[in-house]
Amino acid sequence: MNGYNNKYLLINLDDLTFEEEKIEDQILYDYLGGTGLSTYLLNKYSSNDDPLSPSNPLVFCSSPLTGTRLTTTSKYSIATRSPLTNFIGDSMSSSYFADKLKKTGFDALVIRGKSNKYKLIKITNSKVEFLDATNIWGKTTSETESLLSTNLGSDFSFASIGPAGENLVRFAGIKNDGGRMAARTGVGAVMGSKNLKAIAVNGNQQIKIYNAQKINEIRKELSIKSLGDSTEKYRTTGTTINMSLLNRLEMLPTKNFSESTFKESTKIEGENLIKNHFSKKAHCANCTIGCEKIFVTNDNNDPITSRLEFQTTASLGSNLGINDPNWIIRASSLCDDLGMDTISTGVTISWAIEASNNGHLKEPIDISTEQKLLELIKNIAYRNSIGNLLAEGSKIASETIGNKSYLYAMHVKGLEIPSYDPRNLPALALALSVSTKGACHNRASAYDIDFNNKEIFIDPQIIAKKTKESEDYSAVLDSMIWCKFLRKSFDDFYYESSDIYSHLTGEIISPEKLKIAGERINNLKKLFNINNGWVRKDDNLPERLLKNKSKKNQIISNNFLDSMIDNYYYFRDWDKNGNIPTKKLKQLNIKSD
């Protein structure tokens, strides 16, 4: 089918072999690409074995829009069984890697097995090579990219892990483009468990487009739209300014979610960062918006820069009670270099601080100086001393030390909670609870339901319906693939996306069918989880968020959340326990084997 290569590369690292596998048109049509197609391939090859065992597939996937130069579409998706959650781990990144992978002639890579030696997979138009990676094993992500670029040439794009992935830190990410990371759910640990340091791609095959002229026209129109009012925040200040508003609304996770406002937030809020630490603006691959802002330290003669997002400034800032932007910039830069998710890093450290303060951890967790904070982050990445426990993430670490330390572990299904306090954001609270991936704010973007309406919805039925719709819509965004920050540039997302898909592939897909594809993708993710032991109690929030009496007018309670979840299952046509009836699978054309 136009827009696709109709094949993927099935790589076996056990014996360093590969095969080309075909993908039927119907599968591409049903799962689109990105998170949809990678979920399909994960499910197809899933072993249900331990996530860090060789048999766990690690899937990299491009999308039909990848390589078309439509703004924000140079993105790839990763799917695997997550070592943090034991459920589906999916993560995305914007990168030239996506374009160059697709141009090698493959829509996806499915990597299984484990190499005896440290390896680098090199893929070009006609060749797949397994190169020795001994000389780069142990290097940071920036060192790795720089060495690979020197050795293989700057035409290549890379996806690589840092020391955190090598040491199987359960929240290690996969890095690319010198600053972007598929960070969440521990995809980097899975890559490390296979002794795979990096993948280098350099394809230049042409992508077949059914109606190139039309796609070209749409590309220009969309680029213009992407520079309008609907992306103003992302273009001007970036996301770090979320902090001041969330703090004002008492929704800023502070000190491990024990508080919802941070007294010193003005020191680390985006407005202050822009005034005192702004270095330059950065664009992801093939993106017109340029949401990324690079910030620089200003407290000594050895300035360090880092791309900061709001999530990082909060998880490593207010969540840890840290009020110095310089600490946050250096901690973020270190996490990037070590190849570690900043959200899980911050929230696992905040768990440890509280567990230690309450006598559950023998070792004191001291981050009273910047040096101590950076040392702790390094210890996690290298699994040194207490870092070895923290490298497991808050869920497994709290289960390891037992007692009541789980009370301070702020995760859902094992994935640490991002920095939106869900206590008074009901749609977000529901989405975090039921997300197949665990506490991810992006797979439903449900905060948008809470934020952008004339009122805050407090009817569980309305919230459940809207959250389900938002999840399916996000699945289409993540499969086509568009960047979330482009979403408000569409006048009618489904209509425009179906139009573009049809001009690209030559296959008519109606807006309604796109919606069903979103639903299908989310159902398949859920099916993967069910096959990996999911039960209803896994859809939940930490007790702390449900029973915090100190917060006045808190919307979320145990009963309220349960009621939203019941309604959510209802709108998904699932049974009361959250399982998918065979009838529903059939209706969505999902094969349950």
Next chain:
Amino acid sequence: MNDLLTGIILAGGKSRRLGRDKALELFNERPLIFSVIDAIRSSVDEIILIVNDSARKKELAFIKNVKIVVDTYSDSGSLGGIYSGLLEAQNSNAIVLACDMPFVSKNIINTMKNRMGSNVDIVIPETDGYKHSTHAIYNKNCLEVIDQQLKQNEYKISKIFSKCKTIIITENEIDEIEPNSKSFFNINNESDLDKANQIFNTMGKIKIKIEFFGTAKLVAKQDFIHLYTKKQVTENELIKLISKAKPDLIGQIIKKDTNELKKSYNLGINGIKNISDKKIFLQKNDSILIFSSQSGG
């Protein structure tokens, strides 16, 4: 008594102390004299403006539905004006006001009017030991006394009170009708004008806080400002107020026509609940938040 009342407004000319024409000085975006006219319009059935000469009469000719009369005794101060007005009035009783009183109270005027019995010549309010002779009701019975006084070149109005049947509205009574009334406030100089503007901006209004976030905060160069507003406003009115207080926001945060925020911004009241275009009721110390409509991150 005869319920009908004439309104007499002393609209002389250029003020010595202000250096400008007080009647035509702009207040609340229109000539000051209109504030006085509007305050008494519903309590009287005719309005007479007393002016010094025919040139002045021409100058004020644009004011509709009033009778403009040239002072019979020119250069005889307010007393002459009162005389000329009473002489011209079609009713027995007339409320006499200066043209420079921006906050004349309808309630106080109506109370004074009710106190004007058949055997009363003057009803005059007194505050701080001062009798407000240009905020008083006079009966035509006073004409003879005033005429005698003017002929003797005696221009002090206070001299007529003992010769006429005068009722005083005391400070206590006024406080009961309208606590902290600004009805007698008049403008003599620049500083009075500033004060009047200050009073105007807060009268019957509530103080609210406008908080800025993100680019709005960077552009405003402030975290928040305070504004005075009516309790009942529309989004549109609120945006206009904010535009006036922070013109820097126009273009970047507020649309150039100052009718609404740009699509990239939301207006929340005491949180993220948005203000709709319908009228909303604000309370003292409410907060209006201006924040990005893009919640992602």
